[in-house]
Amino acid sequence: MKAMINIKLLKNRRKKLAKLINFPIVLWSGKAPSKNFRANHYPFRASSHFLYFAGLSLENAVIRLENGNLDLFMDNPHPDSTLWHGETPSREDISQQIGADNAYPMKALKDKIEGVASIAVQDNFTHAKQREILQRSLSMKEELKDIDHQLMKAIITLRLLHDEIALTEIKKAVNVSVQAHKTALKSTKDCATEAQVRAAMESHIMSNNMTCAYNSIVTVNGEVLHNETYNNELKSGDLLLADVGAETALGWASDITRTWPVTGHFSSSQRDVYDLVLAAHDACIEAIKPGGEYREIHLLAAKVIAEGLVNLGILKGDPNTLVEKDAHAIFFPHGIGHLLGLDVHDMEDLGDLAGYEEGRTRSDRFGLKYLRLDRPLKSGMVVTIEPGFYQVPAILNHPKFKEKYYNDVNWEKLKQFSDVRGIRIEDDILVTETGAEVLTKNLPTQAEEIEEMMS
Amino acid sequence: MKAMINIKLLKNRRKKLAKLINFPIVLWSGKAPSKNFRANHYPFRASSHFLYFAGLSLENAVIRLENGNLDLFMDNPHPDSTLWHGETPSREDISQQIGADNAYPMKALKDKIEGVASIAVQDNFTHAKQREILQRSLSMKEELKDIDHQLMKAIITLRLLHDEIALTEIKKAVNVSVQAHKTALKSTKDCATEAQVRAAMESHIMSNNMTCAYNSIVTVNGEVLHNETYNNELKSGDLLLADVGAETALGWASDITRTWPVTGHFSSSQRDVYDLVLAAHDACIEAIKPGGEYREIHLLAAKVIAEGLVNLGILKGDPNTLVEKDAHAIFFPHGIGHLLGLDVHDMEDLGDLAGYEEGRTRSDRFGLKYLRLDRPLKSGMVVTIEPGFYQVPAILNHPKFKEKYYNDVNWEKLKQFSDVRGIRIEDDILVTETGAEVLTKNLPTQAEEIEEMMS
Numbered sequence: 022m023k024a025m026i027n028i029k030l031l032k033n034r035r036k037k038l039a040k041l042i043n044f045p046i047v048l049w050s051g052k053a054p055s056k057n058f059r060a061n062h063y064p065f066r067a068s069s070h071f072l073y074f075a076g077l078s079l080e081n082a083v084i085r086l087e088n089g090n091l092d093l094f095m096d097n098p099h100p101d102s103t104l105w106h107g108e109t110p111s112r113e114d115i116s117q118q119i120g121a122d123n124a125y126p127m128k129a130l131k132d133k134i135e136g137v138a139s140i141a142v143q144d145n146f147t148h149a150k151q152r153e154i155l156q157r158s159l160s161m162k163e164e165l166k167d168i169d170h171q172l173m174k175a176i177i178t179l180r181l182l183h184d185e186i187a188l189t190e191i192k193k194a195v196n197v198s199v200q201a202h203k204t205a206l207k208s209t210k211d212c213a214t215e216a217q218v219r220a221a222m223e224s225h226i227m228s229n230n231m232t233c234a235y236n237s238i239v240t241v242n243g244e245v246l247h248n249e250t251y252n253n254e255l256k257s258g259d260l261l262l263a264d265v266g267a268e269t270a271l272g273w274a275s276d277i278t279r280t281w282p283v284t285g286h287f288s289s290s291q292r293d294v295y296d297l298v299l300a301a302h303d304a305c306i307e308a309i310k311p312g313g314e315y316r317e318i319h320l321l322a323a324k325v326i327a328e329g330l331v332n333l334g335i336l337k338g339d340p341n342t343l344v345e346k347d348a349h350a351i352f353f354p355h356g357i358g359h360l361l362g363l364d365v366h367d368m369e370d371l372g373d374l375a376g377y378e379e380g381r382t383r384s385d386r387f388g389l390k391y392l393r394l395d396r397p398l399k400s401g402m403v404v405t406i407e408p409g410f411y412q413v414p415a416i417l418n419h420p421k422f423k424e425k426y427y428n429d430v431n432w433e434k435l436k437q438f439s440d441v442r443g444i445r446i447e448d449d450i451l452v453t454e455t456g457a458e459v460l461t462k463n464l465p466t467q468a469e470e471i472e473e474m475m476s
Numbered sequence: 477m478k479a480m481i482n483i484k485l486l487k488n489r490r491k492k493l494a495k496l497i498n499f500p501i502v503l504w505s506g507k508a509p510s511k512n513f514r515a516n517h518y519p520f521r522a523s524s525h526f527l528y529f530a531g532l533s534l535e536n537a538v539i540r541l542e543n544g545n546l547d548l549f550m551d552n553p554h555p556d557s558t559l560w561h562g563e564t565p566s567r568e569d570i571s572q573q574i575g576a577d578n579a580y581p582m583k584a585l586k587d588k589i590e591g592v593a594s595i596a597v598q599d600n601f602t603h604a605k606q607r608e609i610l611q612r613s614l615s616m617k618e619e620l621k622d623i624d625h626q627l628m629k630a631i632i633t634l635r636l637l638h639d640e641i642a643l644t645e646i647k648k649a650v651n652v653s654v655q656a657h658k659t660a661l662k663s664t665k666d667c668a669t670e671a672q673v674r675a676a677m678e679s680h681i682m683s684n685n686m687t688c689a690y691n692s693i694v695t696v697n698g699e700v701l702h703n704e705t706y707n708n709e710l711k712s713g714d715l716l717l718a719d720v721g722a723e724t725a726l727g728w729a730s731d732i733t734r735t736w737p738v739t740g741h742f743s744s745s746q747r748d749v750y751d752l753v754l755a756a757h758d759a760c761i762e763a764i765k766p767g768g769e770y771r772e773i774h775l776l777a778a779k780v781i782a783e784g785l786v787n788l789g790i791l792k793g794d795p796n797t798l799v800e801k802d803a804h805a806i807f808f809p810h811g812i813g814h815l816l817g818l819d820v821h822d823m824e825d826l827g828d829l830a831g832y833e834e835g836r837t838r839s840d841r842f843g844l845k846y847l848r849l850d851r852p853l854k855s856g857m858v859v860t861i862e863p864g865f866y867q868v869p870a871i872l873n874h875p876k877f878k879e880k881y882y883n884d885v886n887w888e889k890l891k892q893f894s895d896v897r898g899i900r901i902e903d904d905i906l907v908t909e910t911g912a913e914v915l916t917k918n919l920p921t922q923a924e925e926i927e928e929m930m931s
Contacts, residue, residue, distance in 0.1 A: 054509035054518065054598070054599060054600075055598040055599070056521050056598065057521060057523065057524050057598060057727075057818070057819045057825065058598065058819055058821060058823075058824040058825040059598070059824075059825070060821065060824065061690050061691075061819065061820060061821070061824075062691075063509065063518045064691060064704075066511050066512060068512065069512050100870075103868075103869075103870030104701060104809060104868060104870050104871065105700075105701045105702040106700060106701075106702055106703070107697065107699070107700035107703065107870075108869065108870070143509070143510040143511065143512060143513065143514070144509060144510070144600070145509075145599070145600035145601050145604070146600050149600070214683070214685075216682060216683050216684065216685045217683045219682060220678075220679040220680070220682035220683040221679065223675075223678075223679070223682060224675040224676070224678070224679035224682075225675070227671060227674060227675035227678060227679075228669070228671050228672045228675040229671065230669075230671045230706055230707060235516050236516075236517075236519060242562065244562075245560075245561060245562035246559060246560045246561075247560040247561055248561070248562060249519075251685055252685060272512075354559060363512070364512045364513055364516065365516060366513060366515065366516070368513075369513040369514075369515065369516075370512065370513040370514070413558075413559060414558075414563065415555075415558035415559050415562075415563070416559065
């Protein structure tokens, strides 16, 4: 609650919104969900749309925006609450802190909702309240009221291009995450389990009073893309994949992945594939510029990976033809990255509305269907670049894939790479007016640098 | 998911339930709530009642119990899920692991719900599903269907007295928490902030593949009873209060508080009050025995604290009279402890139904209204003992309290204790057939031992 807030820049966001829409809007912050009983709740995390305009994480609060003005609706803490939670700022204090134009108790909200647009929050308790107060549905799945849809598009227009507050916060999150990864590299030799490496990383984030932007992945089974268990011991010969990113107190995310050998030394097969993934990573970052198409960056990664796998003897044939038939996706099944901002997959609560340029939809091609972003790049966007190589049993052993790609893969040769289960290298990139700034540049990517840092 | 499960003991629980009720029951495990978008969820934590009979944390699962038999309802993972989550056990695998008698897909549930009792889960999404499938309400607040109430009482009867699985798990959680506190004591001199101490403690828990049973309290403002911020620097003269407990993978909790001087040395005023809180702590543990009343333990703590505060010159008058008028509660406003089990406040999702013996209700006396447990103690119960001393501004400056207790407090003398904002000492106690076993006994409580461990 003590974060410094730049009211002038916050008011700019509110004014910019007023230029895009001509109706009032109401945004809820949400409420921490209960875990096993009401008083034992998960840590509160405010809705990102609320955070964007309010600038502060406030539980059980609502803001109403109209013509650039912000009204805050929240109740003062119950008098008994001071016993359990200490003195907390009053509505008036908070109203000043965030530069609200008016502040009201929550009960006043019901008289200010005529003609407002809104967006559903994630927690079902508050979502039910939203429906009750607005007396209509806000679900993404149902036919949206026109103004809700216009609101989403306006917010996307703003949140796609990061202002100074956003970049300052993202860089703070990035710096702490970079240090967390460095801590992991330096301490892996003292760790016996995935859980210990995870603890070393999250401990650094927690020490800095930040939270994790998403559930960490710290695994020797990097081929399980969303692995959230940490039960394995680290064994000589294992690669460890760590996808860990911090989130600041104001809600801004970072998202970084590195993969390293638990012994501190890549085997030659690991090194070959690592260098290939890194080549794809570097080529993609090199190609980022305003006006460029993110989908092309994805296809560039696919091509570099296909070429490299042909050179390693794992894939057979012409790289371009292999990419056209999605053969690269056997080993690189996910997209090259996504938007990053208040959400680690920024604005994914709006489905593909933020990730996909108007008029575009997801491809059903195996090599494209998991691409989360298909827009022309603009200066001010922050995206991740995260190519990978994985040996996913569910793909390699799947009869459909096995049949389709049987002749494209040298299955004997592939056996020589059995110690390469999953590699991903992920950085956070700001699109600038002239190209790209790698926000995560202080964390090494080169295999030699990684080995040196571990020694 | 790899935890070892004692099926025989689990089946005992199911059989014991069948002796207490003569109708079928259905329990839902729940679902991880979304954080800022659907794929970014909080860590899953199954409903405790489900965990008690199923023995394994399974998301989106339901069990039906009748006559000691257990039917499992859950869907196999979607084929696409193997790409993101790897190979996960099938319904049949899990059914074997937990000793289910039958296993069905979720859609079969709707034909097996006639006449079943149930209990509401915490997550609102699953709660809505419960109401939809049962076609009735399960809210605690509304008039309960008779069988739901009978089910609650039967489950309370079982969960009040811990079996071997429970005790083994609670002891595991306790041991990891004890080590976390020791780590904190040893590393405080290297820490500059509350956040760093918290990180050292939670890192130990995480390293052991456990989670926190509740949001940690690690604060120099111990007088804020449920403080969940960690922003303060540690300053010479501060006491640090840490209330941190681990939870095992099967959901069993521990709950430990220690308070120590950040410099490693108590001031004489801190030491005086610390020793007084410890005297209350020791007296309460000494008094625990089967057949004893927990309310009397609470009042014993109140009396020891009142006596000690009179001896220190902070309170004036006869200790018994002071306790009768709740003057001790100015400085010790909360209850002496609570049940501990699958929940850190065990079964608090059932309101006071578990904490309060049938026919008893909460007192509205200032000195008793926050007491969470009022039952005769029985061998097999696990309770916390956690006396404290706090200078809560919301109490000390409250006109009502100020007026009522003006002549009971020596306000001038109290100023000499201004460096004692909050002290609590909390241990986890198993009621045995002959008295009490302090499960947390490996963590020192004596001031000298604390100072020595910090040096």
